[in-house]
Amino acid sequence: MSSTHFKDFLKNSSSKPLRVLNPDIPNSKYIPIDLSVNNAQLHTLDVSKVSVLQNYIQNQVNQHSGLLAYGGYNEVRDIYKRSHHFNENGATERNIHLGVDLWIAAETPIFCPLDAIVHSFKNNTNFGDYGPTIILKHTINEVEFNTLYGHLSLASLNNIETGKPIRQGEPFATLGDTTVNGDYPPHLHFQIIKDLQGYKGDYPGVCNKKDLEFYLDNCPNPEVLLRLEL
Template sequence: MNNSFEELLRTLPKCFLLEASIPKRDYVFLDLSKSNKTLRTIDVSSSETLAVYINSHIKANNTKVAFGGFLETRNIYQRSNYFNNRNPETERNIHLGLDLWAAAETPIFTPFDAEVHSFKNNTNFGDYGPTIILKHIIEDIEFHTLYGHLSLASIEHLKVGQEFKKGDQIGTLGDAIINGDYPPHLHFQIIKDMEDYVGDYPGVCSKQDLEFYIGNCPDPNLLLHLD
């Protein structure tokens, strides 16, 4: 990754994707990696069962939002042929964004001034569902942020090139019916080079492609400061 880009991210003030009034103590880390032995006892292929597990975790910690997932190797994607080709080297199971697990219809806000790069309803099983990609330019450095698993209403009246100011609401979280069949959550990802993608960008990669994506998609927590 261009060092100047990562250094820029480190110098920016803490950003908010959900309501800024939610204090840091109301966020709890959630481990959905294949090394989490508890997940071996539940059916992670069921969005309903996974939702019970996640909501119980949030409630048990007396919080409002669960977060995590950057560079986690997850078994959850094995349910979908879109990700899983049964080859350990090329199977896409390494998560490249940060997830914020919260209720459907939770408002989502842009962390920076932005314009809409593209948007799309990615309807493959286990995919993003409605997705918005924003373009930002800060200190002459252009980069993008991706917001996956939104509601259909979030993209119904959107236009490419539409401008948002920092803190503007850009959409709301979708439910399992529309968001790729997951419990409601936001997939947030930083992308330096969009390559030729429009309305979509890989949010999960294989082991053999990891080095490239680590270089192009830095840790979202550089902006959110949740750890």
């Protein structure tokens, strides 16, 4: 299925926005945030420090009377410079974000957006990595695709098993804190993936410019499901 057809398929998979957080939170409480290299406000901040980044995000939420911040798809970020995980063996720097981040408190429940089974799960413990991660597989009209949930709590992996069915709207995980989530302010990394390419419990959530075209095709903007910008 071509990229355009797949995006149209996802848009038509539900007549209403789908949610990975409490569905009672209205769109007006989701505050868009720019964490890209183009945000001049970040040039004066040391966002490699969790407390600094957390304060910046929370201030943006408070200024707009929100409950959480979101954004980041196809966003070039400097924050990944702090970790060798994104620049291994002198390779081209990976700094372009491939999912949507939802910045909200640790222990926040995560909900399944569509009927699914558990594809795989893993604790990705590299500095700056996802930490506890769950990947769900969805099948709609014989079309299969996957959604990835990164930066979860350790408890999220305790009672889960491959092949376990999870119903739409069912809570299945909670967010982790800084000590387990790769050393970030608490947030959910939510990503759609057409082809997992053999990965289990992990998939690149950040890429380099050279591979960007492939990854944008394989990982369409989660906004096609969330529809937060309506």
